[in-house]
Every structure is written in structure tokens, then in C-alpha cells.
Amino acid sequence: MAGVAVSTTINGDHVEYLCQPDETLLEVLRDRLGLTGAKEGCGTGDCGACSVIVDDRLVCSCLVLGAEAEGRQIETIEGMAHGDQLHPLQQKFLEHAALQCGICTPGFLIAAKDLLAKNPDPTEEEIRFGLAGNLCRCTGYDKIVRAVQDAANVMKGA
């Protein structure tokens, strides 16, 4: 199997790597680049724990090949805060205790960021359907939805 040379942008930084043709972007991020914030909960696109944004499009990184990242802009959880300044969603997840075990949290934050970018003032129903691709087994989603609502309010005011 011949490696594929990829040149891409991750969280604003230029990154180059060599990957196998069947290697997923999730595997590249976690195993080659040390970006372990994206989690593998299923590997089949059913849990959303590996969510990243590729060219402004929310995707499961387990359903993207590493080779496909060539020339793309990728955003992961590691790039969500600006220096020591947490993103309002990160801050609100903390304040509302919108996480228990926290394994789904990076995926939820990325998905919620994408949701608010496309719909800054979502209803509860829009939030619930917008985040339906992210599984959480601990919280019953209640505090997650509230944290997203609160963050949306903060971000609108900003």
C-alpha cells in the first residue's frame, strides 16, 4: 500500500502528513498528529464523537479519508478556544455542567458551533434536531440544550 502525501490546514496551521489510502481522517488526527480531542465512539458515523468541520461543513472524521483532506480547511476541538479564551460554548458547557463523562463533549461542541454559525438563534427543537447526530449517554441532553441556548444568547449579544 502506497502512502498518500497530504498538505492541509488544521486549526489555521499548515500541516503535512503521509497516510495510507484507507486511513480515515480521524485516525490521522489521533494517531499521526496527536490531536486526540476527536473521539472514536463507533467508527461508523453513528455517534458524532469524532465531529470536525471541513471547509465549513460539519462531518464525522471517521467517514472522511485522510487523503481527502488535501487542500482543505479543518477545524477540530483543539482549535476552538482562542489562546486562554474559551469559546462561549465551551464556557457555557462548563457552567451548565453539560457534560458528565465528557467523551461526547468535543463532538457536541463542534456540532453546536456549526449549528450556531448557520442558525444563530435556534429554537429548542432546532437545537435538538441539529445535535441529533451526537450521542450522549450521561446527561439526557437537558443541560447540553440549555448550554447551547445560553451560549447562543451570549454570542448574539457579542
Added chain:
Amino acid sequence: MNFDPRYSGRSFTSVGTRPIRPDGVDKVTGRARYGADFNMAGQLVGRILRSPHAHAIIRKIDTSKAEKLAGVKAVITAKDLPDLTDGDAAMYDILDNSMARTKALYDGHAVAAVAAIDARTARQALKLIEVDYEVLPHVTDVDEAMKHSAPLINDAIFTEGLEEKPVKPSNVTKRTQYGHGDVHQGFGEADFVVERSFKTEQTHQGYIEPHACVASVNPDGTADLWVCTQGHFVYRQHCAQLLGLEASKLRVTSSEIGGGFGGKTHVWAEPVALALSRKAGRPVKLVMTRDEVFRASGPTSATSIDVKIGAKKDGTITAAEATLRYSCGPYAGMWAEIGAMTAFACYKLENVKTVGYEVLVNRPKTAAYRAPSAPMAAFAVESAVDELAKEIGIDPVDFRIKNAAQEGTRASYGPVYGPIGIGPTLEAVKNHPHMKAPLGTNQGRGMACGFWFNFGGQTCTDLNIGMDGSVSLAVGTVDVGGSRASLSLVAAEELGIDYAHVKAIVADTSSLGYNDMTDGSRGTFSSSMATISAARNAIKILRERAAQMWDISVDDVAWEKGHAVAKGEKHGNLGKLSLKEIAAESGKTGGPIAGHSELVADGAGVSFATHICDIEVDPETGSTRVLRYTVVQDAGKAVHPTYVEGQYQGGAAQGIGWALNEEYIYGKDGRLQNPGFLDYRIPVCSDLPMIDTQILEIPNPNHPYGVRGVGETSIVPPLAAIANAVSNAVGVRMSHIPMSPPRILAALEAERERFSR
């Protein structure tokens, strides 16, 4: 240890507030390290070959081709994990489950494993392992497995607990019985008797993080294990025993854990990872796929339950009886027994009898799942209680209040209750605005009660005071949902300092004494008790140091609100000394200041909850939607109320999933049909409403702050609450969980058929 665990009414400064958790920032930035997020130099990838057969003799395993594949560093079978269990039956089962020895007992049972330089090579190597199976007839259904004609899963098992010793082996491992009084006489006194049969399908805890570990065994007999677990000390014991290591030479570090709910309470693939590392001489990372998690970790029991309850016209229950059959996978468990104990625990009963049958099936080894065994029993009992209330013509809440257990009631499982919370949760529900809210067409409201025991157990903490006056708290109970925040609050409370100056961590097995695992709702209950004890020990030293600094007797030094205070008139001119001031001088007053605690936290106190659920049913499709949900539960004292609410909401959501859609589906071939999150349907965000909570605080007399465990009970009532709501919405009594749309539609059609005749 002179620690007095008794409750003392006191006012709180820190406990009961809602600060941000100490591990929070790491978790929202992706920095927190879970089981699969850790790597070691020279690490190999481990993968496991699993049986495709539900029941088969392993005639021969040929690993030679796999061993020859370039990049493969070790291939192991059961031979590489020799039996060192020395007659310990439970450990032998764990060993056999981690690597099948003579028979594959379920679809997914491990039969061999490889360690290779990368995942691709490891996958390739698995394909080169040749296993010669002799396929045997299998049985996956709990009722089928009890029949005399059923394939026998273990011919060395003879049913325990029968009056006469059986002469033939059986899939029924054990019969257990609980109760008191005379049910025959009790039913004779009843004006109304309801008798129903129920089934519940097998569910999985569904934690989002698959089992993952990195194992490293050195030639000198030392070893390290990084692993996601609910109890790293327990994993150390298991692995040390199964691998023949000295426990103290195996350091187990618990990673952040991405959910467990009972499923990470004993080892699964960890001994395999260690055995691979031992053979390869290199660290091995072993991460289960989701498919493996479903097929080969520990789901809950499938059950079949008969319930009979009788009552007088005035609503007094005169007798209650249940027969409970629980599947346990291919290894004996005690799941039916727990079901038999919990079934009627909410009620005051003169005559009660429960019988449990523990049944072997060709499914994965049953593990604990949040208040294990209680939800299924509660589903059956609480459904029947609603039916009985309907027959008598009494409001279901009033009926339950009339028959609720209270202090002094003999529990159906034996002892007499102390102060308990079932009555108050029912009264709270009766008065809750939810109960009065209007309902629309095809909508119904149901309620149900639930019980769980709660545990304490062995617990150890270290509390170290830095020279800057900050406090580090090392605990040994894995934090599954915010307990580091709660325990920091407790340390702050006891020491009288600000929460911001306390940092709690979960210590590894070499840094702290033994701790039981985080199960049985014990994490915050037990570790808070040990933290209080450790803080009190530290305060004793702080007082001694202050006495030195003042040059007075320690008897004259008291500890108040984070300060040493000199008592007595002769010391009237001495100001207070803060913890920080004392800590700053500690190098000159005798060295580091710390408090330690090793104790058994017993007296956890039983727990009760009552839930209310509104549901809408689409009569044309059988589809359901949960419209509103309320949890009322006793917390004793909520240390961090937000995380208590979180436990209530999370348990309710799991219960809702169990009630409506989650189930293991086996084909006729004995293979699991839905080992993935697409077809094992846990609730998604859009499936649920907000889940309202009401925390009651009835202090636990056996904890200094009155704390009770809160983690598990919330999963007990939802199955029945939803079944009762469906019944009230569309008039059909659902006796089979999950109440999936095809089952509800079939019930509705049958009902229409009945009426049209």
C-alpha cells in the same frame, strides 16, 4: 480510625453550591485523556479474534500463519492465560470470558488475539488464524433456556437453592426466594387480584467510549496498565491474579472514563492486552470496536417475569408474589436474585414472596447496568400496581401512598427499614404541577416508583496541604460524572476554605490505598466520607501546628471557618491563623501537612424515586413521543446539585431508551443482529424533552452530611412510568419491553380486533 460517620445537622458554606468542575476545561478543550488517548514508546496494536458461533467447541486453533506475517509480534490463545484462579469460580468465569478456553459460549467470545505493529497488520493476522469449531446447538432466549429440552450450556452446573439436590445439570444456575408472611392467605383476603406476565429484552449500558487500554509488562515482573475503568484497584486485583503478577508491581492508572454505568466494573480485554504485552515484550494498546463492545462486553439481563398482586376494596395490598427469570449470559450471576430482592421494596406488605431463577444463555456475560436488575422487576410490579389501582378504581398515586413502605416497615427483601424516602417522593409527585397539566388526544400520563440499595465500601483518600495553602485531594474512586467537583466541595467545607483552592485528582493504584470501584452509587457517598475524615485528620495537625506557632497547648486551639482560633481568656490577644498562614510555616513546624483516611463507608442507605411521564402515541403507527418527564428522588444531601440533577436526568434518559427502543436482537443463528449505534437505538437529542428534576433531601443518618448515593435509582422507574403512560394514552397494556412501534401497533391492532368482534 476514630471517625464518627453519624449525621450532624449543620449549615453548609460550600456543599450545595454549583461550581465548575476541576476537570472541566480539559474536557471542553479536548485535552482530557481517555482510554484510547494514551500511547507508549514502541507500542503495538492488539486485536482480538472472536467466535462467530453462539455455541461451539474449539477443537483446534492454528496460529502459525498469523505468527509468520511480517509485523506480527505476538499471537495468543487461552494457553497463554493459564488458569491461576485457584478455585475462585467468579474469577474463572472472568478468565474464560476474556479468552475462551474450551468452548465459545456466545457470538463474539474471544478465542485468540494478536499484537502487531499497526492495525492493518493486526487485522490481517486475525484472518490468518484458523479455528476449528464444532458448532453446538445454542439457546439465547431466557424462557427457552429453562426448558428441559434446551441445549445445555455448562454441564457442570446443577441448580442451586432447590429443596432436593438435582441429579441433572441445568441452565438454571440458581433458585432464590425472598419474602415473608403467607401469600396464599393474603390472596384469600383480596377483593381484587391482578396477575400479569412480562418480558424485557436485553439492553446495553451504551457508554460512548469503547473499552480501551494500554498494557506494558516488563521482564522484571513489573507492569503498567492505563485503562478506562470504574475501578482501577479492582482491575489491578483481577489482572494481577489472572496474570500471576504481584498486585503492587502492577500499576493501574484510570484514564478519564467515557461512561461505564456498570459495564466497566470488571475486566474484559485487559488481561488479554497484558498477556500480549508479556509475550511480545512491548507495550500493547487494545481498543474495542463498537461492534465488539456490543457483542463481547456485558449487557444487562433479558427477563421474563410473572407478577400477582391482591388488594382489598379499600386499596390495601394483601399479598404480592413474583417469579423472576433473568438471563446471565453463559456464566452464573446473581441478577435474578437482585430482581427478587428489589421487586416489591417500595411497598409495605404483610404477605410477599418472590422467586428468582438465574438462567444461562448463549449471550455475552451479563454485567451490572445502573441499579442492575431493578428496572425490569419494577417494570413488572409497577405495571401490575397500576392495573390493580384501575380495577379497584383508586388513583394510582393514592394507591401507592396508601401502601408505601415507611420507617419500621419490613422490606420485602427482609430487614426493617430505617428512615426512607418513598413516601416523600410520592407526596411530592402528588403535589407536583406536572400531575395537573392538561393532556391532549392520544396523550397519557404515567407514574412509577423505583428502589435501589446503594453501596458504600472500602475507601481511601489523601489530602495534602501545599505551602501556599492550596489543597490537593487524591481519591481512589473513579470520577464518572463530576465527583471530583463534589469531593472538592466537601474538602473545602470541612477545612473551611474556598473551593477554588482545592484540586481533586483520581490517584493511580500505586499512589493510594485500595478503593472499591465506583459502583452502587457509592463514589460521592464513600469518598466524601473519607474526604471528611482526611480533612479532620489534617485539621488536627493544623491545630497542632498553630499551637506550636503560638506556643500554647493544642487543647486550646479550635478550628473555625478555615482558621485556627485560640480559645480561652488567656489567649484573648491572639489573632486567628488562617490555613494558608499555618501552611506557609509548615516547613518549620514539623514538615508537610496532610490528612489521610482509610475507611469502610457503610450505611449507604436505600434510595427511592418516583417519576412522572407524559407520552403521545400515534395510533396509526405505534410511534411514541415523550412529551414531559419529571424525576423526584431523595439525595440525602445534594453536594453539587447540578451533578445530582445530571444523574437523575441521565438515568431517566437511559430508562426511556430501554422502555422504547433499545434491545439486543439475535437471529436464529444466535448472532447479534444489531451491534452498532444505528440499530441499537439509544435516545438522540431530538427524542427527548427537558427532564425536570426535584431533589428531596432526607438526611442519611449514617453520613456526616446526610449524603446518599444518587447515581442509579433514576433508571428504575422509567420503564413502568412509560408503560403506564402508554396504557393511559391508548388503552393497551404493554407487557413486552421495549415498547417499540411494531409492538405498540400490534397491541393496538389486537385491541381493535377484540372490539370489532
Added chain:
Amino acid sequence: MRYIRPQSMEDAVGLLAGAAGPAAILAGGSDLLVRMKGGFVEPELIVDIKAIAGLSDITETADGFRIGAAVPCAVLGENAALKKAWPGVVEAAKLIGSKQVQGRCTIVGNLCNASPAADSVPALVAAGAKAVVAGPGGKRTIAVESVPTGPGKTSLAKGEIIEAILLDKRPPHAGDAYQRFIPRTEMDIAVVSAGVNLTVGDNGVVKAARVAVGAAAPTVLLVEEAAQVLIGSKLDEATLERLAKICSGACRPIDDKRGTIEFRRKVAGVLAKRVAAIAYERAGGK
């Protein structure tokens, strides 16, 4: 294994036609990667078609819409003109998987995966959509319902790629709709589904109709008899009941982990009824 991202359709066709071992086309990858992960397919060659000019575009032509094979379903929902003309097709495409999956998956992929339960296919069949197939022998345009021939099987020959889906320009008073039944509210595969496409006259009478039922047979069913019932009606209660009965009767479903024969049969009718009413309303019928 090789991963190649050709720049032209000719190159893509050439690669696929010349592949010695199993080859796979990669657009959204939401089926392909899952199958690779599960070990069900091990392609020797992966041809990523996303760099081919035009394949990632939706274009409005004089005849209607041309949806490139690499257009993610999420993009369909962002195209106002398409959404207005073919709301049923768009809502079907936007039901596939999650937001994350919709950011990748394509309707062509959904079609070529050839699952009887594919969400977008009944809507496309009801819409009378066509597929433009490029291959070693040139291009041809075929009805979408002729693509899947059974679960996991298509009529495409070696080297052939569907490069676009064509949807007709809408006459006035036309509407389509799609619904599926799933146990949850999201993140499920259809247990059974129905798509209806109607054109209504000024008098409110249905002039033309197509009715498709999914997950009820090895391939999506185009139920002619159901369409005949709708044509000439104003979708009164009796017509809808007949529609339901015909659709239920047309089903040849199986029992599986997602549903029973009885359930699929019954709910196919219920959905057909509901979907027809929505399509009728969208067509301005009422």
C-alpha cells in the same frame, strides 16, 4: 490499495474500467467507509470523484435541475430554487443520517448503495428523476428506478459512473413529499417509507401522480395502481383510504431487526396517505 483523485470524468471512467481488482467510487463516502471499516469491501482502488469539474454543482437549466454526483445532501437543502421546486426530494435527502452525514452523503451514493431503505430513492422515483450515466461507451440517461436491481446491486456496468441526477422543471400546481417511519426521531434507517409527486389542475383535481414506497421490497416500488387512484381525485378521505390499502397491498416486505412484515405493510399505507396529503397541499390543491 490506491487512492486517486482524477480531474476529469474520462480519467475516472478509464481508471474504473481498467481496474484489475475491486474498485470503489468515493463521493461522500458515508456508505463506502462504513463498509470498508466492517471489512465487507476491500477495494484495490478508490476513485475520489470530487475534483471532477461540475460534479459538485447544482445547476438550474431550461429543463429543470442537474444535481452533480458529488453534491452533499446538506447542499440540496441550501438551494432555495430546488427546495421550492422539489421539496419532497430535498426533505428525503435531508433525512439521511445526521447533520454530519448530510455534510458528506450524496443522493447518487444513496441510489448506488442500492439499499431498499434508502431515503432519497422513493422521493426521486416519485419525482421521475433520471440519472446521467458516463461510461466507457459514452453517456446515457436512465430512469433512477432502473439503477438498483436488488439489495446492494445496480444495473451499472464496470467503469460506469452516475455523474448527475436530473429533475424536471416543475409545471404549475405540482408538489411532492416524502416521509419515512423510524423508531427514533433521527439517526435511523427507514423501516418503511413513501414518496408522492402530484400535479393538480386548476379545479383541484389530480392530473398526474407518481407514488413510490421504500423498504417494502428488494427495490423501491413504483406503485402504478396507487397513482391511478389519485388521478382524477381531489384526495378525499375515501381516495386516501384506497391509496393506503393499495400501497399496503403492494408491499412485499420482510421481517428483520428494523420491523415486521405486518408493521411495514400497515405503515406503508399510513405514510402514503399522509404524504399524498402533503404533496397535494404543496401543489396548491388545498
Added chain:
Amino acid sequence: MVEVTLWGSLGAAAGGQSKLDIEAKDIRELFRKLSEQYPAFEPLIDRGIAVAIDGTIYRDTWSKELPPGAEIFLLPRLAGG
């Protein structure tokens, strides 16, 4: 002397009795004497028996005193999630 009640299935280990009178000041002594008087108890104690004293369940505190007149009830030691 305390009166100890056995759960349903445990009675078999005591020859079918459901209540036993044992001279014991704490749980440790209770378990020791039970093993001495009824050898069938020993493996069961090894596997785990909890003691409810006036309704409060003790799983591990073998030093716990058994107050005279208290209700002593033996239960299996349970697993949790």
C-alpha cells in the same frame, strides 16, 4: 445473644432454619460462629454476605457491633452499576 434472620435461600445452609440465635458482639464474631456451627456457611461468607442491622446494610464493616435487641438480617452481598 442476638437473633439472626436468614434470607430465603440461606436457610438451607442452616439446615432449613430461618432464624438462629448466636452469641456474638460484632459481625466478625457472628460470621466466625456461623462458620463453626454451620460449616455450609463458610463458602457463602467467602462469596459475600452482608448484614443488615436495624435496616442499615453493612457489607464490609466486620467490626460493626450487634446491639442487643437489634434486628439482624443476613443478605447476599450485591453488585451495583
